[in-house]
Amino acid sequence: TYGKIMNHQNALSFPDDVDMSKDAKDLICSFLTDRKVRLGRTGVDEIKRHPFFRNDQWTFDNIRDTVAPVVPELHSDIDTSNFDDIEAEKGDAETFSPPKAFVGNQLPFIGFTYFKENQLLKGGGNSSSVEESNNSKENAKDKENCLDKKELQKNLQLLEEQLDHEMQAKDELEQKCRNATNRLDKLVKELDKEMNSRQKVEASLRQLERERALLQHQSAESLRKAEMESDRKRSLENELNVLRDQLEDLKKRNQQSQISNEEKMQLQRQLEETNAVLQAEKEAAARMKKCQAEAQKQAQSLEVSLGEVQDKYNQLENCKLEQEKQLRGLQAELEEERRNRSLGAETISDLQGSLSGLEKELKEMKSTLSKIQTEKKELQGKLNNLEKEKNNQEIDLTFKLKSLQQSLEQEEAEHKATKAKLADKNKVYQSIEEAKSEALKEMENTLQEERSSKLLVEEKLLQLQKAHSMLDCDY
Incomplete structure (x- = not known):
């Protein structure tokens, strides 16, 4: 019943004769709890991660297509054999003990009693007094009927005023409910917009991360090439130094032993070639340094852009949390307004029932009054x-x-x-x-x-x- 559902913390119990897994019990208890800690408050993924939906037989997505562990036998569309018959409680008949003292209401009716005196028949004055007494009785009845009618009309008017008041309160609650629903829809739209912008920012953030990783790889490759060029430059410089040393040795030997011009020219050509290669390597090293500097600048600019995007992402995340908080608050207000609206509707239905009863009673009184007036x-x-x-x-x-x-x-x-x-x-x-x-x-x-x-x-x-x-x- 509704009372047991609302009091589930104390009324919820699992029968001992029914075999039920711990995951199923935990799932039921997680759903029947306060909304602040209820399962699924952060989304449907939380429900999907529950152990009840992680087994070899079914998951959250295919549980509808899975055969149930227990399939009841049904003989018709109105078969109720699987439900227990609840017998209505028969209360003891109320018995009232007869009063011990004499009250006189058990005596039989034996007829009316009349006066034998003819005081009312003496002269015309007595007959006129009888007529006046009859007229006074009829006037008293008319006054009583008029008073009852006025009282019923007064009660009817009060109930109509109360009904109007309740209808106004109902209209106000409906207006508040519509306003809350509109605000909720507006916040949902804003939240969807923020989610879309957040997805775009996340996509751009991932793109910047990829570009950053690519630039880091290019920078590392440039550094590796620069180191290789530096090593090659050092080896060429070493070779150049060796050739210079050889040239100096040859010069010394030429001076000493008058080396031939051909050897001298050959060494001179080797020296020029080595200088040309060294110059080319220097130019390549300068270009590599320039590319490395540009890559470092791009990496720094990407770092700045990444920081800005990260800040924007954090702002969007905070805005999302704030809007989710407002959304939960509005949902709570909406639930409260719906509960107040249902209570107002119940009060209005009760008042309408009382009003219809009074209108029926007023109609009966009017018909009785018309009959009395006819008589x-x-x-x-x-x-x-x-x-x-x-x-x-x-x-x-x-x-x-x-x-x-x-x-x-x-x-x-x-x-x-x-x-x-x-x-x-x-x-x-x-x-x-x-x-x-x-x-x-x-x-x-x-x-x-x-x-x-x-x-x-x-x-x-x-x-x-x-x-x-x-x-x-x-x-």
Whole structure:
């Protein structure tokens, strides 16, 4: 896993049942180490020189074409028989012990409980209070839904701001990464240019070394020839001295014994020839000295040029080391920027997941709120219909009550008029009084019946109000 790879210094272990060479283990450990001492930090030649790639079976160049020591048997493209099956860990099921104290949540549900008092049905004020309480509950629910909606919108806005911030940070990291990549490419190009110039300088240095060696050989050959000419010159000078000595001897002998002119002329010719040869050798020696001086001058100029080229080569080497150092630093910065970019991408994905979850929750809340508002509208319509029916019934009952009151007042007025007439004519109309009393009794009976009917109407009105309040409570 990634954690074990990052913790390879402590987690890396080789199984005892697998036969593995020391060179293979050393190669794996050399790759899994810090980048400052990792195998291959100076180039691929360091990897090629590893003992693992130096044997009779394979090398670094032909290891791809070599048959592997162990070839697994495969029956299909999806054969996994060579891998161990890892069983998932089954955790113990969590069991919770029942509470010892009585909490009451194990009791069965037996229904709702209602109050039998008709306090809410007494008069129109009570029904209005019920309506106000229902309206207040609905307003409280609406306020709660609005608050939840505002809270979700606020959280959504905060997450969007955080997402924008992370996206800006991601863009900045990408810009830094691009800048680092551009700088890295620029340094790589400069390094390639320096490598090319270095190769050219090395080629010119090798050419100067060859010319220097050739001039040294020519100088040594000239010195050898000069020494040979010097030896020849000395031998000729010795011969000349001998001839001079002979000439002197001949002169002495001529003076003494009068040597013949022919011998004298012969010695004179030998002396002239020897002088001519000596002069030619002197001229050749002078030319050789001149050539030797020119060769020494060329050798000195080549030494100066070689020193300059060597200095330039050292400067290029230092520049190369400095650029390699900068390249390693830029590569480290690039890796750091890539890691920061991956972390920023993970944070952005987490925020996007949270944002999508909140958006989904907000959609669900909106749908729930729309359903509640629809149900509220339906209940409000039903309540309005009931209010209309209630008002119509109240109007009908009020009209009937007023008509009964008017008929009662009319009967009472007629009774008063009849009583006045009977009082004036008491003595004359006793029979009429008796008839009046009978009529009065009949009127009282009728009034009693009207009152009874009024009470029945009031009871029906109360029953209707009670039914209306029950409907309000249900909705």
